[in-house]
């Protein structure tokens with residue numbers, strides 16, 4: 001093994017341990033009962049996330065690469081399979097909240113057992129493919145960290161008590177959150193006095209551009225291959241659309257004017273009774289917004305980016321504002337020269353925050369809906385075997401989102417990262433950036 005390979009293996013081992021630890025840290029504010037809730041078919045219980053992320057390492061790494069590995073439990077390969085049809089059968093997703101057995105204690109033991117196996121593999125001069133898979137497993141677990149928080153926000157919103165995952169404004173002497181450096185403090189008082197100027201639109205020349213990952217370092221298969229795209233000249237808003245701006249859309253009858261909506265979007269408004277973003281509730285003529293920091297008045301979050309809107313709401317808002325949504329390649333061309341930093345999970349805020357002067361919000365705060373359908377790039381090849389089902393089989397009926405959110409681990413996001421969800425999806429931290437031609 002070369003010195004470079006040794007360093008990257010040591011780094012991977014450290015990243016593996018940190019990632020596994022952080023998943024447990026994120027569960028610290030939760031009770032065992034919280035961890036059983038599955039409040040929407042899109043979501044999964046926290047307890048399932050704990051088990052499934054261990055299942056990934058066991059199924060795709062330990063069983064294939066650790067000689068003599070014994071399954072922790074013969075039922076777990078199918079019980080905690082999510083959607084890999086060619087790997088094993090699996091229970092219906094909506095049944096995950098029925099998994100009172102195995103117990104939480106057993107799942108925590110499963111995680112320890114798998115951790116011990118991966119650490120043993122890492123210290124045994126593993127094959128290059130095994131290291132690649134461990135890196136994939138780490139990235140997979142980071143995706144589930146984000147989902148765990150996204151899902152618990154929905155779970156707590158449906159609870160009549162509306163509990164806060166973390167207290168709204170912890171200060172000196174407030175109880176320990178158990179999140180360590182992920183339990184960042186908030187200064188809401190500053191937010192209330194933040195009065196963002198109208199968004200400035202920055203022009204870009206367009207032209208022939210390269211898009212997609214350059215295959216140096218980790219990426220998912222759907223970011224490859226790098227290829228050329230043509231961009232007409234365009235301009236992008238330098239920050240995300242705020243809650244205050246979106247409230248003006250609502251007040252102007254945005255949800256009652258079919259001319260603003262795509263046909264399928266208007267159908268979704270009518271059939272779902274949408275009148276505001278998910279987690280907005282009206283009381284005595286004013287809006288409240290439910291967050292991982294509990295319920296907050298709109299007046300406090302007016303300058304913060306609007307979140308939990310569907311692609312349809314983002315598209316209707318853009319039309320109302322006289323602009324349009326950006327394409328994924330316009331986003332990538334603009335964002336690739338920016339530092340990959342912002343209000344991501346590591347900031348500990350756990351909700352989108354107002355843009356500071358000059359802050360572009362390309363990374364963090366909210367995933368940005370793009371006008372691009374989620375498709376394979378020219379020459380796209382999914383991973384081999386069952387792992388080919390990771391991304392490729394969803395390339396139908398979904399839209400691309402870019403940039404990460406306030407619950408995306410900072411190590412997880414990059415300029416070429418493609419998230420994807422059906423256009424009616426609202427439970428994600430999904431927001432809006434305007435574009436103009």
Ligand SMILES: [Fe+2]
Pocket residue numbers: 052082140144
């Ligand atoms: Fe998964």
